[in-house]
Amino acid sequence: xxxxxxxxxxxxxxxxxxxxxxxxxxxxxxxxxxxxxxxxxxxxxxxxxxxxxxxxxxxxxxxxxxxxxxxxxxxxxxxxxxxxxxxxxxxxxxxxxxxxxxxxxxxxxxxxxxxxxxxxxxxxxxxxxxxxxxxxxxxxxxxxxxxxxxxxxxxxxxxxxxxxxxxxxxxxxxxxxxxxxxxxxxxxxxxxxxxxxxxxxxxxxxxxxxxxxxxxxxxxxxxxxxxxxxxxxxxxxxxxxxxxxxxxxxxxxxxxxxxxxxxxxxxxxxxxxxxxxxxxxxxxxxxxxxxxxxxxxxxxxxxxxxxxxxxxxxxxxxxx
Amino acid sequence: xxxxxxxxxxxxxxxxxxxxxxxxxxxxxxxxxxxxxxxxxxxxxxxxxxxxxxxxxxxxxxxxxxxxxxxxxxxxxxxxxxxxxxxxxxxxxxxxxxxxxxxxxxxxxxxxxxxxxxxxxxxxxxxxxxxxxxxxxxxxxxxxxxxxxxxxxxxxxxxxxxxxxxxxxxxxxxxxxxxxxxxxxxxxxxxxxxxxxxxxxxxxxxxxxxxxxxxxxxxxxxxxxxxxxxxxxxxxxxxxxxxxxxxxxxxxxxxxxxxxxxxxxxxxxxxxxxxxxxxxxxxxxxxxxxxxxxxxxxxxxxxxxxxxxxxxxxxxxxxxxxxxxxxxxxxxxxxxxxxxxxxxxxxxxxxxxxxxxxxxxxxxxxxxxxxxxxxxxxxxxxxxxxxxxxxxxxxxxxxxxxxxxxxxxxxxxxxxxxxxxxxxxxxxxxxxxxxxxxxxxxxxxxxxxxxxxxxxxxxxxxxxxxxxxxxxxxxxxxxxxxxxxxxxxxxxxxxxxxxxxxxxxxxxxxxxxxxxxxxxxxxxxxxxxxxxxxxxxxxxxxxxxxxxxxxxxxxxxxxxxxxxxxxxxxxxxxxxxxxxxxxxxxxxxxxxxxx
Numbered sequence: 001x002x003x004x005x006x007x008x009x010x011x012x013x014x015x016x017x018x019x020x021x022x023x024x025x026x027x028x029x030x031x032x033x034x035x036x037x038x039x040x041x042x043x044x045x046x047x048x049x050x051x052x053x054x055x056x057x058x059x060x061x062x063x064x065x066x067x068x069x070x071x072x073x074x075x076x077x078x079x080x081x082x083x084x085x086x087x088x089x090x091x092x093x094x095x096x097x098x099x100x101x102x103x104x105x106x107x108x109x110x111x112x113x114x115x116x117x118x119x120x121x122x123x124x125x126x127x128x129x130x131x132x133x134x135x136x137x138x139x140x141x142x143x144x145x146x147x148x149x150x151x152x153x154x155x156x157x158x159x160x161x162x163x164x165x166x167x168x169x170x171x172x173x174x175x176x177x178x179x180x181x182x183x184x185x186x187x188x189x190x191x192x193x194x195x196x197x198x199x200x201x202x203x204x205x206x207x208x209x210x211x212x213x214x215x216x217x218x219x220x221x222x223x224x225x226x227x228x229x230x231x232x233x234x235x236x237x238x239x240x241x242x243x244x245x246x247x248x249x250x251x252x253x254x255x256x257x258x259x260x261x262x263x264x265x266x267x268x269x270x271x272x273x274x275x276x277x278x279x280x281x282x283x284x285x286x287x288x289x290x291x292x293x294x295x296x297x298x299x300x301x302x303x304x305x306x307x308x309x310x311x312x313x314x315x316x317x318x319x320x
Numbered sequence: 321x322x323x324x325x326x327x328x329x330x331x332x333x334x335x336x337x338x339x340x341x342x343x344x345x346x347x348x349x350x351x352x353x354x355x356x357x358x359x360x361x362x363x364x365x366x367x368x369x370x371x372x373x374x375x376x377x378x379x380x381x382x383x384x385x386x387x388x389x390x391x392x393x394x395x396x397x398x399x400x401x402x403x404x405x406x407x408x409x410x411x412x413x414x415x416x417x418x419x420x421x422x423x424x425x426x427x428x429x430x431x432x433x434x435x436x437x438x439x440x441x442x443x444x445x446x447x448x449x450x451x452x453x454x455x456x457x458x459x460x461x462x463x464x465x466x467x468x469x470x471x472x473x474x475x476x477x478x479x480x481x482x483x484x485x486x487x488x489x490x491x492x493x494x495x496x497x498x499x500x501x502x503x504x505x506x507x508x509x510x511x512x513x514x515x516x517x518x519x520x521x522x523x524x525x526x527x528x529x530x531x532x533x534x535x536x537x538x539x540x541x542x543x544x545x546x547x548x549x550x551x552x553x554x555x556x557x558x559x560x561x562x563x564x565x566x567x568x569x570x571x572x573x574x575x576x577x578x579x580x581x582x583x584x585x586x587x588x589x590x591x592x593x594x595x596x597x598x599x600x601x602x603x604x605x606x607x608x609x610x611x612x613x614x615x616x617x618x619x620x621x622x623x624x625x626x627x628x629x630x631x632x633x634x635x636x637x638x639x640x641x642x643x644x645x646x647x648x649x650x651x652x653x654x655x656x657x658x659x660x661x662x663x664x665x666x667x668x669x670x671x672x673x674x675x676x677x678x679x680x681x682x683x684x685x686x687x688x689x690x691x692x693x694x695x696x697x698x699x700x701x702x703x704x705x706x707x708x709x710x711x712x713x714x715x716x717x718x719x720x721x722x723x724x725x726x727x728x729x730x731x732x733x734x735x736x737x738x739x740x741x742x743x744x745x746x747x748x749x750x751x752x753x754x755x756x757x758x759x760x761x762x763x764x765x766x767x768x769x770x771x772x773x774x775x776x777x778x779x780x781x782x783x784x785x786x787x788x789x790x791x792x793x794x795x796x797x798x799x800x801x802x803x804x805x806x807x808x809x810x811x812x813x814x815x816x817x818x819x820x821x822x823x824x825x826x827x828x829x830x831x832x833x834x835x836x837x838x839x840x841x842x843x844x845x846x847x848x849x850x851x852x853x854x855x856x857x858x859x860x861x862x863x864x865x866x867x868x869x870x871x872x873x874x875x876x877x878x879x880x881x882x883x884x885x886x887x888x889x890x891x892x893x894x895x896x897x898x899x900x901x902x903x904x905x906x907x908x909x910x911x912x913x914x915x
Binding site for chain 2: 045046092095171
């Protein structure tokens with residue numbers, strides 16, 4: 001097990017290096033703005049732009065820039081400074097991460113609760129009206145674009161602009177440390193919107209997987225042994241059916257912690273996703289690189305945790 | 321300055337502004353009753369009430385985009401100016417309902433121009449103080465340092481050479497003392513010029529660069545590359561300041577990048593030296609959010625305004641349902657399609673005239689939001705800029721390719737034939753490179769321009785890229801040899817027609833990178849006429865000289881005109897907003913109040 005984890009961590013490091021290199025190359029190749037010119041402002045003289053380009057190290061060959069960048073991370077955990085605001089990338093990410101974690105954690109909790117419950121009920125009561133209604137609704141939420149759903153939720157339920165003003169609207173996010181009550185109320189709508197499509201996907205996924213598992217021989221054996229149906233489904237069925245969900249969950253959690261861009265924009269939540277979005281529009285490469293690395297790191301870590309959890313959830317799996 | 325941060329101007333506003341200012345100053349401190357007159361949609365903000373309004377309260381501002389610079393030496397964007405003109409005071413500035421009439425600000429009176437226009441002298445007011453942590457009186461040496469640091473490579477003021485380059489010693493300046501800037505007394509500053517361009521310099525003293533900064537505080541910050549003045553630390557001279565700690569650091573306190581900015585009263589501000597009433601106690605700026613949501617929050621909100629341009633759907637809704645909460649500011653710049661005069665088919669003046677004739681300017685106006693948000697452009701000096709009327713006013717010069725804003729293919733065909741293509745269609749073979757910006761309305765405007773080109777027989781390759789890429793990698797880089805950029809635009813820096821025509825159309829202004837002469841116009845006659853017009857002193861003659869140049873640009877069809885822009889601005893129902901006519905109708909925090 002230890003060897004396995006070490007191997008995965010090492011591969012994770014390689015992956016982060018590759019992601020980092022790819023981002024560097026893509027940023028250089030794609031038609032984005034010139035950071036030096038953007039930093040210099042409109043109408044700046046070529047001399048001023050050249051000076052800024054030199055100060056930012058953008059006049060060095062790309063491999064030298066990349067070497068300096070990697071060296072900074074490895075030796076000092078230095079992700080550099082924003083071209084735009086001059087703030088350190090670590091401090092900007094650290095400032096935005098709590099909002100993203102708050103958003104992701106609540107949404108994950110909701111979609112797991114709703115998705116797993118609906119999936120189990122639909123699988124157990126398959127082809128009933130309840131099952132068809134649940135799956136129909138799930139399809140609706142999967143099809144609805146998150147951005148549109150967010151706007152709809154605000155126009156319906158936001159306290160400032162909604163038809164039925166119930167929840168605080170866009171821009172109401174307050175940090176947990178500042179006011180836990182306001183933090184909770186400000187995140188209810190974003191959580192629900194973010195969780196909607198995920199809950200729908202998880203419900204459909206679990207339903208399909210559970211139906212399959214419930215047809216397995218060992219389930220028939222469990223029933224033959226006289227176990228209650230609840231125990232058969234929950235103890236033996238769900239445990240076997242949940243593995244694909246855990247795989248997807250690992251990816252989703254990693255991705256979300258890298259920033260739930262659309263939700264953060266619609267609900268004006270100052271998270272990592274919005275930081276990345278703003279950085280892209282300003283060609284603020286150090287922040288783009290930092291946030292992408294962060295997302296990649298979360299995905300790598302989440303996947304390692306998922307793999308480890310397989311061993312505990314499914315007795316057939318052994319990690320070597 | 322490009323159209324993304326355009327400033328506005330209204331010619332007729334001058335007299336009204338002077339009257340309002342006089343009335344307002346007379347009423348200042350009289351304790352007279354609060355009177356509020358709201359504007360209805362479509363009414364020009366020129367008549368807005370400036371004084372005798374309710375004092376106090378907190379204004380919330382929604383701003384979809386972040387600020388670029390708070391440093392008076394670096395800033396060159398209309399959005400930044402909304403904050404800068406609340407926290408700093410240049411030598412001269414425009415009252416919000418004027419675009420042409422400069423008022424003395426830190427200066428005590430209009431400048432004295434002598435030596436045939438080669439010397440400009442300004443007396444500054446006593447008892448103006450820097451805000452915390454400096455808290456001392458502003459002197460002429462502080463103004464001199466503020467301007468000199470514009471040449472410091474760590475500050476790199478974008479317009480330093482354009483407007484201060486004629487000061488003796490400025491061409492070789494790098495942040496140290498400039499020989500042509502002298503401070504004979506604590507309250508006097510004099511500028512000695514190499515050319516008689518004092519009138520232009522006078523206008524430029526309304527730009528943020530002339531706002532005093534305390535050298536003892538700023539010089540160590542300017543040693544950093546780039547300077548940390550304006551990104552971490554700031555000292556105010558205006559009625560407000562960015563909330564800061566005792567050392568003047570505002571980063572992370574009064575400004576959180578991408579999140580918020582907070583303006584509070586500057587305790588050192590002396591209201592007796594200023595024409596700004598500064599009604600509000602505090603201004604909370606929220607950065608970010610979705611434009612459609614922000615628009616709704618403002619229209620349905622109380623003490624709230626939107627700082628940047630509202631979404632088109634919001635403009636429509638506001639006009640129909642909240643007419644007292646939206647204003648449209650005319651004279652907010654121009655939009656045009658650049659045509660490459662130096663390379664490719666548009667070296668031929670007749671083909672340029674053909675594009676001008678074929679382009680459906682009425683459709684372009686519709687795409688931008690209809691007649692309230694602009695009118696078909698007919699020449700290059702726009703409404704409110706002096707010389708506009710002399711150059712033909714709204715109808716523009718009487719040339720056949722300018723007669724039909726809806727597009728006239730018959731006239732366009734005539735010019736294609738004159739260009740040497742007897743069929744009336746372009747048969748040159750090469751593909752015309754067209755680069756526009758993604759997002760609306762730019763994308764729609766690019767499509768309309770591309771359609772006009774195709775109608776004329778051009779084979780086109782239309783690339784729609786991110787706006788920053790369009791600016792920085794294609795349209796401002798002559799080596800890319802882009803034939804048409806349909807999303808070009810321009811706005812004046814201050815009330816002088818030279819600031820509208822010189823940089824975008826003078827051959828000497830062409831740069832290998834960051835070029836603002838997108839059409840690469842380099843006509844020796846036009847260049848010479850501009851150099852001559854620059855030296856013409858006195859308002860009617862100066863305006864006439866630039867109107868003549870405008871006519872030459874039309875005769876050469878140097879670009880295809882699109883729109884004279886109006887800019888919309890929205891406010892909550894508890895706000896008595898005041899728009900800056902000189903700054904494309906942006907909200908003026910010094911004059912805006914709450915009901």
